[in-house]
Amino acid sequence: MNTKPRLLIVDGNPYIAGILxxxxxxxxxxxVANTGPEAVRMLTQGNHYDCVLTELNxxxxxxxxxxxxxxxxxxxxxxxxxxxxxxxxxxxxxxSLNSGVDDFALKPFNPLEIRAKLHALLRRSASxxxxxxxxxxxxxxxxxxxxxxxxxxxxxxxxxRRSEPIKQSA
Amino acid sequence: xxxxxxxCLLLIESDNVVATQxxxxxxxxxxxxxxxxxxxxxxxxRDHADVSLIVTDPHNAQPVTQLLMNNxxxxxxxxxxxxxxxxxxxxxxxxxxxxxxxxxFTEDPDSWQTKINYYLDLNTHLSAESYISPTPxxxxxxxxxxxxxxxxxxxxxxxxxxxxxxxxxxxxxxxDSKGPILYKSARAGTNFRVFNMYxxxxxKAMADRLIKDLKxxxxxxxxxxxxxxxxxxQDYRCEQCQLLQISCRQPLxxxxxxxxxxxxxxxxxxxxxxxxFRNDPRITRLxxxxxxxxxxxxxxxxxxxxxxxSLVGNRPLPLYEAEKLTTDASAQRFAGPAGLTxxxxxxxRAKGEGPVTDSERIALDIEYASxxxxxxxMYIIWQTLFSVWQKENV
Numbered sequence: 001m002n003t004k005p006r007l008l009i010v011d012g013n014p015y016i017a018g019i020l021x022x023x024x025x026x027x028x029x030x031x032v033a034n035t036g037p038e039a040v041r042m043l044t045q046g047n048h049y050d051c052v053l054t055e056l057n058x059x060x061x062x063x064x065x066x067x068x069x070x071x072x073x074x075x076x077x078x079x080x081x082x083x084x085x086x087x088x089x090x091x092x093x094x095x096s097l098n099s100g101v102d103d104f105a106l107k108p109f110n111p112l113e114i115r116a117k118l119h120a121l122l123r124r125s126a127s128x129x130x131x132x133x134x135x136x137x138x139x140x141x142x143x144x145x146x147x148x149x150x151x152x153x154x155x156x157x158x159x160x161r162r163s164e165p166i167k168q169s170a
Numbered sequence: 171x172x173x174x175x176x177x178c179l180l181l182i183e184s185d186n187v188v189a190t191q192x193x194x195x196x197x198x199x200x201x202x203x204x205x206x207x208x209x210x211x212x213x214x215x216r217d218h219a220d221v222s223l224i225v226t227d228p229h230n231a232q233p234v235t236q237l238l239m240n241n242x243x244x245x246x247x248x249x250x251x252x253x254x255x256x257x258x259x260x261x262x263x264x265x266x267x268x269x270x271x272x273x274x275f276t277e278d279p280d281s282w283q284t285k286i287n288y289y290l291d292l293n294t295h296l297s298a299e300s301y302i303s304p305t306p307x308x309x310x311x312x313x314x315x316x317x318x319x320x321x322x323x324x325x326x327x328x329x330x331x332x333x334x335x336x337x338x339x340x341x342x343x344x345x346d347s348k349g350p351i352l353y354k355s356a357r358a359g360t361n362f363r364v365f366n367m368y369x370x371x372x373x374k375a376m377a378d379r380l381i382k383d384l385k386x387x388x389x390x391x392x393x394x395x396x397x398x399x400x401x402x403x404q405d406y407r408c409e410q411c412q413l414l415q416i417s418c419r420q421p422l423x424x425x426x427x428x429x430x431x432x433x434x435x436x437x438x439x440x441x442x443x444x445x446x447f448r449n450d451p452r453i454t455r456l457x458x459x460x461x462x463x464x465x466x467x468x469x470x471x472x473x474x475x476x477x478x479x480s481l482v483g484n485r486p487l488p489l490y491e492a493e494k495l496t497t498d499a500s501a502q503r504f505a506g507p508a509g510l511t512x513x514x515x516x517x518x519r520a521k522g523e524g525p526v527t528d529s530e531r532i533a534l535d536i537e538y539a540s541x542x543x544x545x546x547x548m549y550i551i552w553q554t555l556f557s558v559w560q561k562e563n564v
Contacts (some may be wrong), residue, residue: 009308015501017308022361032307040292044237044248044270072288074272088435110493111362150192155535 004029005122006047010054010066011084012040016107020084022051023111026116038062040069049079050125051118056085058098063100071100082123084109178203182211182230188252188275190191192225195283196262198441208233209357219243222293223286225250225278225516248289272514291486309505313480316544317507322482332468334377339465346456349375352469359485359511364498365478367486367502368469372457373450394518408432440495472508482547500532513546516553 007028011017017032024030031047034037038057043049049122052070056063063083070076083096086107093104105114178201183189193202205211208230215221215237217461224247226234231251238244248270270289273282284307313321329336340351353371358364408430420431453461454558460466473479479486485497486508495503514534526534538546 013501014307014309014496015505016496018310018500019496019504021308022308022363034307039305041246045245046268046270069292073270074274075269090431092421107498108494108496110489113498120309122559165402 005050006031007050007118008039008042008052009031009053009056010034010036010052012055012058016055019111020114024115024118027115035059036063036066039066043070043073043076050084051080052084053084053114053118056083056087056092058086064096064101067096067100078125080118080125082114082121084114096103141148142148177220177293178218179286179416180206180211180215180221182224182226182228182234183252185228185252185254188227191275191279192252192286196286196290199287202363208237212237215241215244221247223248223250223289225252225286227252248293250285250289250445268393282563295539296384309540310507311507314358314476315506317480317547318477320547321474321477324481325471329471329475332471335465336468339460339468342456343371343460347374347454356489357503357508358489358492360483360504361479362492362504364489365473365486366471367478370460370466370469372454372460372466373452374454381537467510474510478508480507480509482538482542482550483507484512484538485509485514488558495532500536502539503532503535504539505537506542511550515549516550516557542562 004040005038009017009020009024009030009032011020011032012034013032017034021030021032028051031042031049034043037060039052039054040061040116052066053132054063054066058066063085065082067081070079070081070133074093082101082105083101084102084105085092085096085109088106097103102125103117103119179192179196181192181198181202181204182191183192184206189204193204196202203214205214208226211230211234221244224234224238226249228251231249234249238247238249245409250271251269252273252275254275271285273285275282342360343351345423345483349371351371351456353369353373354366357367390454408420410432411418411430418428418430421428422431422434457466470479473482484503484506494505495501512535514531517534
């Protein structure tokens with residue numbers, strides 16, 4: 001389970017990228033670029049990514065240009081591309097999907113939904129990295145698992161008392 | 171590298187036919203320098219750094235990439251590999267290291283001509299701009315040590331001092347109405363990390379399920395009647411289409427009606443981002459007192475002790491609210507500490523100026539996230555002590 005799929009996040013806003021990294025880092029090996037040219041450099045240096053998550057409105061080199069670049073490239077053309085953008089109108093969405101984007105999500109976004117969508121994309125693109133990392137089907141989860149305070153506390157108490165370990169609920 | 175300096179295409183190709191084809195095409199754009207193998211090219215490269223594209227045959231691919239890795243000035247130059255009739259499909263056979271793309275001579279000439287032009291253009295285009303951003307690629311907030319230190323010291327001593335009060339309140343909640351003593355809700359805090367926030371229960375059990383019925387009592391809602399008329403009205407077109415007297419150009423299909431997309435977007439922009447209700451019927455008798463005295467917030471001292479929150483910071487938001495703030499304009503509010511009390515509480519709410527608008531609240535959150543210091547923290551704690559008893563019943 002140590003080879004996670006590699007994800008390239010391209011977004012000009014470091015705070016948006018920060019939110020995505022916080023919520024996706026458990027499932028993906030993440031690289032971040034702030035501009036289109038940075039992303040192109042990372043892609044042409046021979047780094048391999050299983051998936052690219054890009055904003056459309058990028059300085060110097062737009063997300064659509066980046067998508068076209070990926071689709072034209074013999075090495076990269078099968079990379080899954082997903083757009084996460086603040087552009088709200090359906091024309092932009094249709095145009096992007098027609099230009100080679102695989103999925104489209106709108107800002108504001110729920111990071112957990114983005115995670116689910118990326119998993120859905122990667123299940124379909126036959127990526128060897130994805131299959132080794134997530135060979136078991138990922139169960140649908142609405143919220144990340146949060147260990148409750150009481151569970152932790154009872155576990156600590158049981159350690160102190162050196163009584164029998166408490167059975168964990170399934 | 172400046173776009174005005176004459177740069178050249180470096181060609182390392184043993185096949186004369188292919189080499190002639192590339193040279194004929196590229197010479198219109200920039201000078202072409204051809205070498206028979208990577209060793210000779212490497213010697214030449216020591217004195218010439220202004221290369222904008224390297225084209226090489228598969229045999230020399232490995233030594234060329236080695237050359238590039240040892241030469242810091244050439245790290246950014248894209249390398250194209252030629253694929254001719256003799257060489258098998260290289261897309262899977264080649265090591266991907268440092269190689270940008272394949273130049274496929276088995277395809278029609280237009281496609282590889284376009285490709286060479288594209289990469290020449292790309293390099294001019296990219297090197298013309300100083301695009302390397304000075305800011306970090308992504309921002310992850312970390313609590314400074316002094317803030318964490320204060321948090322642990324204050325929350326631990328406060329829990330000890332207040333423990334008799336907490337015990338009494340816990341017993342009272344149990345006696346007042348059925349349900350658990352603590353209420354925990356999933357909140358998005360610093361960097362949108364989701365955690366369970368603890369509060370004393372002030373509402374009847376299962377209160378979360380009733381939230382949909384209460385939408386219309388929301389004090390943050392803006393003119394909800396207006397949007398209702400528009401959706402139920404006969405003319406679903408936007409003003410523009412109405413003026414031009416044409417049918418809707420951006421129709422969205424709903425279950426049993428059509429909505430103009432432009433209108434739909436304007437309406438949804440007006441929808442409230444936060445929910446708070448005046449005189450919420452779900453609150454218990456004891457709950458009203460606990461809320462007014464802010465005693466219901468005290469279990470959050472546990473969250474502070476665990477490090478989920480800090481004493482001062484932006485309110486960690488329920489997920490349905492938080493996901494609405496992940497836009498370019500307001501995402502920065504998550505780049506600060508999540509806290510028990512904050513700038514928003516002491517600046518606006520305490521003065522009883524009525525409800526704060528969404529944008530004012532987000533602006534205050536961002537202001538705190540980008541400017542907080544030991545001094546502002548102390549000021550906010552001091553101000554909070556005065557505003558603990560809320561003047562507004564929210």
